Amino acid sequence: xxxxxxxxxxxPTMEEGTxxxxxxxxxxxxKSGDLLAEIETDxxxxxxxxxxxxxxxxxxxxxxxxxVKVGAVIAIIKGEDEGDAPAPKAEPKKEEAPKEEAPKAEAPKAEEPKAEAKPAPAPxxxxxxxxKASPLARRLAADAGIDLAQVSGSGxxxxxxxxDLDGAPKGVAKPAEAPKAAEAVAAPAAKSAPAPxxxxxxxxxxxxxxxxxxxxxxxxxxxxTESMQQSPHIYLTVDIVLDPLLKLRGELNKSxxxxxxxxxxxxxxxxxxxxxLMEVPDCNVSFAGDTLIKYKRADISIAVAIPGxxxxxxxxxxDTKSLSxxxxxxxxxxxxxxxxxxxxxxxxxxTASISNMGMFGIKHFTAVINPPQAMIMxxxxxxxxxxxxxxxxxxxxxxxxxxxxxxxxxxxxxGAELMAAFKRxxxxxxxxxx
Numbered sequence: 001x002x003x004x005x006x007x008x009x010x011x012p013t014m015e016e017g018t019x020x021x022x023x024x025x026x027x028x029x030x031k032s033g034d035l036l037a038e039i040e041t042d043x044x045x046x047x048x049x050x051x052x053x054x055x056x057x058x059x060x061x062x063x064x065x066x067x068v069k070v071g072a073v074i075a076i077i078k079g080e081d082e083g084d085a086p087a088p089k090a091e092p093k094k095e096e097a098p099k100e101e102a103p104k105a106e107a108p109k110a111e112e113p114k115a116e117a118k119p120a121p122a123p124x125x126x127x128x129x130x131x132k133a134s135p136l137a138r139r140l141a142a143d144a145g146i147d148l149a150q151v152s153g154s155g156x157x158x159x160x161x162x163x164d165l166d167g168a169p170k171g172v173a174k175p176a177e178a179p180k181a182a183e184a185v186a187a188p189a190a191k192s193a194p195a196p197x198x199x200x201x202x203x204x205x206x207x208x209x210x211x212x213x214x215x216x217x218x219x220x221x222x223x224x225t226e227s228m229q230q231s232p233h234i235y236l237t238v239d240i241v242l243d244p245l246l247k248l249r250g251e252l253n254k255s256x257x258x259x260x261x262x263x264x265x266x267x268x269x270x271x272x273x274x275x276x277l278m279e280v281p282d283c284n285v286s287f288a289g290d291t292l293i294k295y296k297r298a299d300i301s302i303a304v305a306i307p308g309x310x311x312x313x314x315x316x317x318x319d320t321k322s323l324s325x326x327x328x329x330x331x332x333x334x335x336x337x338x339x340x341x342x343x344x345x346x347x348x349x350x351t352a353s354i355s356n357m358g359m360f361g362i363k364h365f366t367a368v369i370n371p372p373q374a375m376i377m378x379x380x381x382x383x384x385x386x387x388x389x390x391x392x393x394x395x396x397x398x399x400x401x402x403x404x405x406x407x408x409x410x411x412x413x414x415g416a417e418l419m420a421a422f423k424r425x426x427x428x429x430x431x432x433x434x
Contacts, residue, residue, distance in 0.1 A: 003052050005075040007061075007068045010039060010046050011344035017041050018066045018215045019074060028056045030077065035132055037063070037074070040215045045340045047134075054079040066215070133160035136307070136339050140165055162339055216309040224368045231287075231374075232407040235366050238419050242382040242397040245429045256324055265382070266302075266356045267327040271432050273354055273377055274298035274318035276421040283418040284351050286372045287409040301350035301370060302330060304337045311337050312370060314350045323432070358382060364400045374406040375415070377422070399426075 007017065018040040024030060034050045054077040061074040068074065131148040133141070137160045141148050146168045153160035213221070242265075249263050256263065277284040277298040286293040298319040301312035313333035315326055336342050352374075355367045358381035367378040380400040387396035401422070405415040425431050 001079060002057065003054060003077040003079055004073045005036070005077060007070050007072045007074050008039070008048060009070045010041050010048075011348060014041055014070055016067050016069050019061050019063055019068055020045055022059060022063045023047075024056050026056050026059055030054065030056060041344075050077075052077060052079060131160065132158055134162070134339050134341060137162050137165060141168075144168075161341075214308050216311075220309050223371060227369050227371050231369050231371065233366075233369060234405045234407045234410075234412055234415065235402055236405065236412070236415050236419050237364070237400060237402040238423050240399045240401055240423050240426050241387065242399045242426065245426050246382070246397060248429045252323065259324070261324045261327055263323055263327045264330075265358070266354070266379075267323060267330055268429065268432065269356065269377075269379060269426065270300050270302065270315055270318050270326055270330065270354060271321075271323055272422055272425040272429075273352065274300055274315075275425055275432060276418050277352055278319045279421045280414065280418040282414045283375055283405070283410055285374050285409050286351070287374055287406055288372065292409055295351040298352065299350045301347075301353040301373070302333070303353060303355035303367075304334050306338050306340075311342070311347050312350065312353060313337050313342055313347050352376065354379065358399070364402065366402050367404050369404050369406055374409040375418070376404050378402045378404065 007019075010017065020038040020040045022037050023035045024037075030036065030050045031053045032050055035047050036050050037048045038045050039048050040046075056075060057078040058076040059074075060076065061068055061072070131151075132153060133148050133151075138148070140146075140162060141151070141160075144165065146165055148160055151160050151164050151168050152158075154164055245265065245268055249265065249268060253262055275298075281294060284295045284298060286295075297317050299314050299316045300318045301314050304311055304313060313330075313336075315321070315329055315333070318326055321329070333342070333346065337347070350370070350373060353367070353370045353376040355376060356379040357365060358379055361381055363380045363383065365378050365380065367376045369376050378401065380402075382397045382399040384395055385398040387394050387398060401419070403415055403419050403422075405412075
């Protein structure tokens, strides 16, 4: 019987997605575990694997189609048992003429996929369409002119990841096909481009280009708009002396060097926020209509910029983890986030967030709360500033931090307690090691 491939729910909240790219074509023979398509969710581009074996009989939804509902049929696979069906029917051919004609009519259909299946592997080997690679690796390979068929993958099941492209030979025949793919995707966008101009968006007299929003960007726009509209934000700012934390970090990194672990300032701030949330549990909450959800552990979401948007991988139970464990986990999560390889449970949830823009030289900013969380910590850069100790003017490394709180769930005084606890932990960092 034909097997219907349906749009999968790649996350608990996914209702629809974009079928970014087919990795197979009609007539291809697939087996369990083969990559069939790349599907863009609201947070990442993920690969869809085959569960059943058979031949791709029909691609129902074309690549590039947006808003495909979960459960909608996207392709049809003809199972292996269907290909063997004519053989048993051949026995009654000698007895009944009508039955003999029916298999003859079906025979060409059964043989067509087999005829196409023979040449299918050759193009796959030369074009790299069937090569297992992350979406980011595919894009980078196309830009650099690298034939993925000539690259060995170090990822799961031999999948090619970004790191595998370093030192790969460039300038092979593969890049010639990349512009074609780009043109094929760009063509529909070009057709739809006049629509925004007709509606009055932008100034058509100024040279410009119109970029179609990705599913991720649409989701970011929708969720953050809802956050600002529905969550009354209150902002609390403190200046924190960073020198004690920087000194401890240097000492810890010397002792951790033999283990290959290097702590960042952000790793230590994650730990400080997690402990502060345990000290002030009324800030470790979510607002849920007529109820308030109070969490018993601190799962800290880390804002990570990736191509096309922002994602927030989560360090779970950061209040109980060591600094070295947080550093190792945060580094792994950030790397896999940029490669689009996070599982939904690794970026959905969290009890509070931290966004650090200090590495960009940003002194002070406010962040939008990531719903359904009730707070986010915005961290600026540490810089030398005048600092008064007692009656003496000194110079210290000062960092400005602003907490955004959902005033429906957290009162200003409670938010101030959290900011004070966070400041105390950063300025006396040995308390994080207790």
